[in-house]
Amino acid sequence: MGILDRIAGTLDELTGDGRAAIADEIARARALGAGGDPEAAEALLVQITRRAPDAAEAFLALGQLYAKRGALEEAIAPLGRAVDLDGGYAAAWCELGEALAGLGRTDPARDALRRTLTLALDDSLRRRATAALGRVHAAAGKLTHAARELRKAIEMGGPDSADDRRLALDYGRVLARLGEREASEWLTRAARADNADPAIFAEAAAAVPDERRAEALLREGLARAPGDVSLQAALVGFLLRTGRLEEAMALAESSAVAAPGDPRTWAATREAAARSGRWRQALDAAARETAMGAPPPPEARVALALGAEDRDALVELARAEPSLSALGAFVEGRATEADLLRLGRLAPDETSRRLVARAGAPAAPPVGQLAGLLAWAHDFAGSTPALMALATAMGRAAEALDRPLLVAVMGEFNAGKSSFVNALCGAEVAPTGVTPTTATINVLRYGATPEARVVHQDGSARTIPAADIAAFLATLRDADAREVRMVEIFLPVETLRRVEIVDTPGLNSIRPEHERVARDFLRDADAIVWVFAAGQAAKATEREALALAHAAGKRVVGVLNKIDRAEPSEVSALVRHVERTLGDLVDPVVPFSATQAAAAQKAERTDAGLEALTAVLEHRFLADARELKRATATAALARFVESARAAAPAPVAPDLEGGRGALEALAQRLQSALDGERIALRARIEEGYRRAAFEVREFVQPRSWLFGEHRATTADEEFLAELLEDAVAQAGDGTRATLRAALQPATIPATTAPPPPPTTVDGHDPSQTAKVRARAARAIEAALERFAAYARGVIEGGAVPDFFRHQLPRLKLEIAAIRDVLLRRAPAPEEQLFVGLKRDLDAAFKDARAALGDQATDEAMRALIHDERISRPLEALARAVDALTVA
Numbered sequence: 076m077g078i079l080d081r082i083a084g085t086l087d088e089l090t091g092d093g094r095a096a097i098a099d100e101i102a103r104a105r106a107l108g109a110g111g112d113p114e115a116a117e118a119l120l121v122q123i124t125r126r127a128p129d130a131a132e133a134f135l136a137l138g139q140l141y142a143k144r145g146a147l148e149e150a151i152a153p154l155g156r157a158v159d160l161d162g163g164y165a166a167a168w169c170e171l172g173e174a175l176a177g178l179g180r181t182d183p184a185r186d187a188l189r190r191t192l193t194l195a196l197d198d199s200l201r202r203r204a205t206a207a208l209g210r211v212h213a214a215a216g217k218l219t220h221a222a223r224e225l226r227k228a229i230e231m232g233g234p235d236s237a238d239d240r241r242l243a244l245d246y247g248r249v250l251a252r253l254g255e256r257e258a259s260e261w262l263t264r265a266a267r268a269d270n271a272d273p274a275i276f277a278e279a280a281a282a283v284p285d286e287r288r289a290e291a292l293l294r295e296g297l298a299r300a301p302g303d304v305s306l307q308a309a310l311v312g313f314l315l316r317t318g319r320l321e322e323a324m325a326l327a328e329s330s331a332v333a334a335p336g337d338p339r340t341w342a343a344t345r346e347a348a349a350r351s352g353r354w355r356q357a358l359d360a361a362a363r364e365t366a367m368g369a370p371p372p373p374e375a376r377v378a379l380a381l382g383a384e385d386r387d388a389l390v391e392l393a394r395a396e397p398s399l400s401a402l403g404a405f406v407e408g409r410a411t412e413a414d415l416l417r418l419g420r421l422a423p424d425e426t427s428r429r430l431v432a433r434a435g436a437p438a439a440p441p442v443g444q445l446a447g448l449l450a451w452a453h454d455f456a457g458s459t460p461a462l463m464a465l466a467t468a469m470g471r472a473a474e475a476l477d478r479p480l481l482v483a484v485m486g487e488f489n490a491g492k493s494s495f496v497n498a499l500c501g502a503e504v505a506p507t508g509v510t511p512t513t514a515t516i517n518v519l520r521y522g523a524t525p526e527a528r529v530v531h532q533d534g535s536a537r538t539i540p541a542a543d544i545a546a547f548l549a550t551l552r553d554a555d556a557r558e559v560r561m562v563e564i565f566l567p568v569e570t571l572r573r574v575e576i577v578d579t580p581g582l583n584s585i586r587p588e589h590e591r592v593a594r595d596f597l598r599d600a601d602a603i604v605w606v607f608a609a610g611q612a613a614k615a616t617e618r619e620a621l622a623l624a625h626a627a628g629k630r631v632v633g634v635l636n637k638i639d640r641a642e643p644s645e646v647s648a649l650v651r652h653v654e655r656t657l658g659d660l661v662d663p664v665v666p667f668s669a670t671q672a673a674a675a676q677k678a679e680r681t682d683a684g685l686e687a688l689t690a691v692l693e694h695r696f697l698a699d700a701r702e703l704k705r706a707t708a709t710a711a712l713a714r715f716v717e718s719a720r721a722a723a724p725a726p727v728a729p730d731l732e733g734g735r736g737a738l739e740a741l742a743q744r745l746q747s748a749l750d751g752e753r754i755a756l757r758a759r760i761e762e763g764y765r766r767a768a769f770e771v772r773e774f775v776q777p778r779s780w781l782f783g784e785h786r787a788t789t790a791d792e793e794f795l796a797e798l799l800e801d802a803v804a805q806a807g808d809g810t811r812a813t814l815r816a817a818l819q820p821a822t823i824p825a826t827t828a829p830p831p832p833p834t835t836v837d838g839h840d841p842s843q844t845a846k847v848r849a850r851a852a853r854a855i856e857a858a859l860e861r862f863a864a865y866a867r868g869v870i871e872g873g874a875v876p877d878f879f880r881h882q883l884p885r886l887k888l889e890i891a892a893i894r895d896v897l898l899r900r901a902p903a904p905e906e907q908l909f910v911g912l913k914r915d916l917d918a919a920f921k922d923a924r925a926a927l928g929d930q931a932t933d934e935a936m937r938a939l940i941h942d943e944r945i946s947r948p949l950e951a952l953a954r955a956v957d958a959l960t961v962a
Contacts, residue, residue, distance in 0.1 A: 097127050101136050108140050116140055124153070131160035135167045142174050150174045158187075165195035169204045176207060181215045202231040206242055213249050219906040221249045240268040244275060251282040258282040263292060273300035277309035286317060304330065304339045311343040315350050323347045331360075338369035345371065345379070349423065354382030374421055377402055381418070381427040410434050412940060419936030420929055428932075432939035437948050442955045445708055449473035452715050455948060461723035462945075465715060471599065472711035479521070480700040481575045481707075483596045486606035487617060488581025491636040494669035495606050496578050498685060499692075500570045501676055505578045515548065515562050516596065519576040522565025530560045541566065573697060597623060599711065601703040602630045602696045605661055609637045609649055613656035621660040628710055630703065632695050633661035634688065639668040665691050705959075712956045716949055723945050728934040735927055737844040741818070742920050745851065748817035749913060752810045756904050759809050761894075763802020764901060768893035770798055796875045803866040803902060807859050810908075814855050818848050843923040843930075850919045858912035866902035874900035 100123050108116035120137040127133060138154035141147070151174055157167035172187030188211065191204040209224030225246040229239075247261030262279035265271060276296025280289040293310045300306065307330040314323035327347040331340040341363040348357035358379040361371050370376070373396040380388035386406070393403040401414035410418075415431050422428040437455050441447035450473055456466035475481060484492050496505040496519065504519055525541030539547055544564060551559070577596045597603065603624050607613070612635060624631050635653060638646050646666050653664045667684045675682035696703065877900060 097123060097130050097133065101130075101133050104140075105136055108143070113140060113144060124156075129160055131157045131164055131167060134160065135164070135170060138167075138170055138174070142170065142177075147174045147177045151178075163194050165191050165197070165200055165204075168194060169200060169207070172204065172211075173207050176211045176214065179214070181211050184211050185215075198231060202228050205231065206245070209249070210245055213245065213252075217906060218249055218253050219910060222246065222253060222255075225249060240265055240271060243268070244271075247282070248278065251278065256284070259288075259292075266292070266296065273297075273303045274305040274309075277306055280309065280313065286313075289313060302333065304334055304337050308339050308343040311347055315347060320347070320351045324351055324353075336367070338364045338367040341367070342369070342371070349379060349382070352382075352424070354379055354423070354427075355385075358383045358385060358388060373399055377418070378421045378423050378427075381421060381430060382423045384427065384430055405431065405434055408434070412937075415940055416933050416936050419939075420932050425935075425939075428936055429939050429943065432936060432943045436943040440948070440952045440955050442958060445705060445959060446473065446476055448712055448952065448955055448959075449476060449708060452712060452952060455952075456715070456719070459723070459945065462719050465718055465722065468595075468599075469711070469715055472708055472715075475599065476704060476708050479571070479573055479575050480696060480703060481577065481599070481601045482604055482696060483577040483579065483600035483602075484604045484606060485579050485597065485620070486581065487608070487611075487614070490581065490606040490608040490611075491669050492581070492606045493578055494673065495604075495634060495636055495667070496576055498669045498672035498676070499688075500568050500576075502566070502568050504564065504566050504568055504571075505576075515551070515556060515559050516580065517562045517564055517578040519564050519566065519568075519571055519578060521568065521571035521575075523567055525566050527565065528563040530563060531558050532560050533558075573700070594623070597629070598627050598714075599707065600629065601700070601707045602632070604632050604634055604692075606634045606636050607653060607664075609635055609641050609646075609666075612649065612653045618657060618660065621657060625660050628706065630695060631661045632691060633657070633664035635664055635666045636669055638666045638684075639671050662695075663691065709956060709959050712952065712959075716953045716956065719945070719949055723941070725941050725946065726934070726937045728938065729930075731927060731931050731934070734843055735924075737820075737842075738847065738920070738923055738927065741844055741847065744817045745814070745916060748813050749909065749916075752813055753905065753909055755813070756806055756810045756908075759806035760803060760901055760904070761898060763806055764799065764897045765890065765894045767795065767798040767802055767897060768890045771795060771893050771897075772888055772890060792875055796871050799870045799874070799897070799901075800867055803870075804863060807863060811855065811859055815852070818851055818855075820844075843927050846926075847919050847923045851916055854912060854915040854919065858908050858915065861911065862902070862904060862908040865907045869900065869902045 100119065104116045104119040104123070107113075107119065117137070117140055120133055120140065123130060123133040124137060134153040134157035138150040138152075138157060141150035141153070151171070154167060154171040154174055158164055158171055161167065168187050168191040172184045172191060175184035175187060185208065188204045188208040192201060192208070195201045195204060205224050206228035209221045209228060212218070212221035212224060225242060229242050229246060243261050244265035247258050247263075247265055250258035250261060259279050259282040262275060262282055266273070266275035266279050273296045276292050276299075280292040280296075283289040283292065290310075290313060293306060293313060296306045297303065297310065307326060311323045311327045311330070314320075314326065324347045327340070327344040331344050334340045341360045345357045345360035345364065348354075348360060358376070361376050361379055364371055365376075373392065377389070377392055377399065380392060389402060390406045393399060393406045397403065401410065401417040404410040404414045405418055415434060418431045419428050422431050437451070437458070440451045449469060453466055453469040453473055456462040456464075456469055484496055486492050493505040497503050500519070505517065527539050527541055527544045527547070528536050529539060529547075530536045541564065544562070548562070577600060579596065597620075605617070605621060605624075607617070621631060633653060635646075635650055638649070641649060650664050650666055653661070657664075665688050667688050672682045672685040675685065874897070
């Protein structure tokens with residue numbers, strides 16, 4: 076621009092012709108924009124702003140043009156320039172506030188709109204700014220403020236326009252968020268307006284507590300827009316909530332047929348099918364949604380796949396969603412109990428939860444196969460943490476089934492058990508002469524090479540030569556003997572091919588650490604030979620031990636040893652005495668002399684007693700060896716079932732109903748306290764302000780002449796601020812005390828026994844009520860702190876300065892008048908305290924109820940896991956054992 080042009084421009088400005096020309100150009104640019112040529116309008120406005128950089132109207136028009144086409148970020152700069160050029164330009168402030176609000180910048184938007192209301196004289200502009208301010212408050216979550224401003228804008232009136240419909244809609248939505256019954260009226264009004272979005276009928280129906288009216292609104296919307304998918308989906312949801320499943324299913328299916336390309340129709344079908352338990356159909360609908368790019372949440376698809384028991388779908392989901400680690404572990408067969416509990420929360424019914432619980436369950440036991448059942452029980456115990464202690468016994472039982480007959484030789488000390496064993500085997504196989512204090516349990520077994528194996532209590536073992544056995548046992552110290560569980564002696568004796576013999580110490584001299592092992596052999600042996608000493612037979616202690624063997628179902632042959640020490644005529648009487656005393660605990664009782672049998676064997680002649688005993692043993696034991704071993708193995712399996720049930724009982728579910736009752740009682744107490752405090756807190760604040768009014772009247776210097784003013788000092792202002800803050804703090808202390816009291820557990824009547832303490836986990840009370848109580852206490856403190864800070868800002872930032880500068884000079888110095896003026900600017904607790912606190916408390920109780928629901932599901936899953944992994948397998952094993960017994 077040359078110097079002459081600048082001079083001409085200056086003269087135009089001085090004469091006003093330039094401003095008029097700019098105004099004409101701006102009008103022409105607006106016309107271009109309205110006529111559908113925004114590019115030309117923008118180019119012209121940019122040119123004007125460069126030529127006349129102080130033309131606020133041009134910057135406003137440019138900002139409006141950007142805002143109209145949605146370029147809000149670009150609109151901020153010219154609108155900001157407009158208000159910089161003309162701070163009193165109300166229209167520019169309003170446009171700036173609306174643009175900032177559209178960008179989510181609530182604080183500067185609120186300031187700009189408030190500035191508009193301060194400056195604007197035009198009613199329509201004030202109404203527009205008020206409505207925009209209400210929307211800003213709504214976006215910031217200040218719903219009470221939003222409702223007030225929107226209502227104010229509605230009451231300002233105006234032509235029946237699209238803006239009025241939008242106001243009704245925004246106001247209705249805010250009221251719905253506040254839970255006000257009036258919301259449905261405003262939303263219905265907005266829905267029925269010309270050219271309104273039919274989907275608003277769904278919002279109106281959601282805000283109506285009456286089911287009939289809600290359904291009528293949804294059907295009214297569908298009458299206006301029969302093909303509206305959102306309304307159809309809303310009606311499907313309504314029908315599901317009211318239990319009309321078939322009707323909902325029919326509507327969802329017809330909607331999907333009419334609009335198969337809209338994922339919302341398939342979402343409605345999925346919901347309806349899932350509520351009806353049609354898991355396959357629901358899963359297929361979810362697949363359609365996913366194919367259209369609107370997949371349901373992964374957890375929802377997992378739930379449907381579990382309901383449909385579709386393992387292929389579960390595998391595919393695990394592959395597509397690596398974040399679902401529990402599902403991945405499940406399909407790969409490595410799920411822990413924690414994984415199963417997480418999946419159980421997704422499973423939609425008991426059938427699908429049982430499907431989850433079945434993961435890791437053992438295969439069915441092999442019915443009719445004794446060896447297979449023993450191996451199955453051993454593996455089952457070894458893979459089940461609660462039963463691992465039983466695995467060793469089952470391993471021994473499985474091994475024993477394929478070994479020779481196991482006969483335990485038992486009796487009291489000095490009955491001649493080892494001598495009997497040597498006579499029976501025809502060789503010196505059992506160590507004799509071992510003192511009772513160092514006696515061990517010795518198992519004689521066939522082995523091609525003579526040797527012994529010392530098995531310790533901890534399971535470790537070491538081998539020693541057979542020639543050293545006697546010396547080893549003779550020199551075994553007490554401390555070392557305690558650590559020895561048994562000594563296995565392997566010898567190339569033919570008798571041991573058919574019979575393995577357990578030579579035990581005398582029961583009246585057995586070590587405490589060996590007693591359990593001896594009792595195990597008494598139970599695990601296939602048969603028992605009880606050796607009595609002639610002249611000392613059938614003692615009470617022997618009867619007690621034999622009763623245990625009889626209870627275990629063992630065959631017991633009695634051997635009355637050392638008859639060589641009695642007269643031949645006395646032997647029959649001794650045998651009858653034992654038989655009469657012990658009854659059916661032994662059958663039969665065979666007289667025998669190990670000393671005579673050993674002498675006969677050395678002289679290579681027969682011994683009548685040994686031959687009679689061998690015949691009895693052959694008849695009672697060896698002829699039935701297979702049956703005896705089967706009976707021993709079957710008994711071991713039966714004991715395993717009993718022991719397993721005792722070791723892993725079904726989990727006992729906690730009293731969740733009691734927990735729910737306590738939680739709801741706490742919620743009711745707290746809600747009642749909140750309702751009361753809404754009134755009581757305001758009353759306490761008013762009382763505190765009334766007391767402050769007395770103080771004000773005392774320190775204010777009344778005006779001394781008719782047209783004068785009341786006066787106060789700066790110190791008086793500070794004093795009044797402290798008084799008002801103290802009044803609010805004391806009022807808040809009352810609310811704190813009331814709400815804390817409501818949080819305390821209900822008082823237990825004196826005649827009622829106190830409930831048992833809750834089960835603790837890692838020292839913490841798992842009760843959801845206790846957790847909510849702690850969380851609610853924190854929420855109350857935080858809300859009161861926020862309200863105190865808000866009150867301090869209101870008092871110091873506005874109320875006190877306004878009182879002294881604007882109200883006090885002409886105020887009538889009466890308590891009521893002073894109090895009323897102070898209360899006009901008192902901090903309102905509803906929005907700043909109670910609304911936020913109620914929201915936090917509702918969230919706490921909602922989470923607690925959800926946690927209780929999850930806990931109930933977890934307990935049900937634990938019961939199912941126990942049922943599938945322990946109870947059912949044990950029941951199947953018990954049936955298999957019974958079948959063996961019957962056979």
